[in-house]
Amino acid sequence: MIHLNYQIAVSDEQAKALPTEAEMLNWIDAAMLDDRRDGETEIALRVVEPEEIQMLNRDYRGKDKVTNVLSFPFEMPPGLVDLGEELPYLGDLVICAAQVAQEAIDQQKSLKAHWAHMVIHGCLHLQGYDHIDDDEANEMETLEVDILAELGFLSPYEN
Secondary structure, three states: OEEEEEEEEOOHHHHOOOOOHHHHHHHHHHHOOHHHHOOOEEEEEEEEOHHHHHHHHHHHHOOOOOOOEEEEEOOOOHHHHHHOOOOOEEEEEEEEHHHHHHHHHHOOOOHHHHHHHHHHHHHHHHOOOOOOOHHHHHHHHHHHHHHHHHOOOOOOOOO
8 A cells, every 4th residue: 555645835826737646646556566566655745846846956966957856765764774663665756847847848748648757757766766877777767668558658758
């Protein structure tokens, strides 16, 4: 079971165009790999304005620019690890609504399809996937395409 803390920190006008919490949960569930599907998982998903994601991108990644999605995997505090505790918290996703909307227009994709891609992309990052080198990128992109196809969306990497 997935517990979602869905935080909307955008204007009321922008919020009207956001996916529903049920859609977000569906996309997150689809992105959970087999070892996470059977247990409980907690995720915080915060939808923000460009200024907030730019600040986070600058402070945590050293890139002073707006981006579409940031993933912050949860790291178990050392004291809990020592006690043998296991928490189901996967981490935080921060997504910039305005950036996702603009990219959907620029890339001629449906807004819903692009949102699904960003949520899935972020969830894969929370599970340890990355795209720093070509092999990692190919593996991650293949997973994204497969998950999106299961949900009825086309590949985000084809024109």
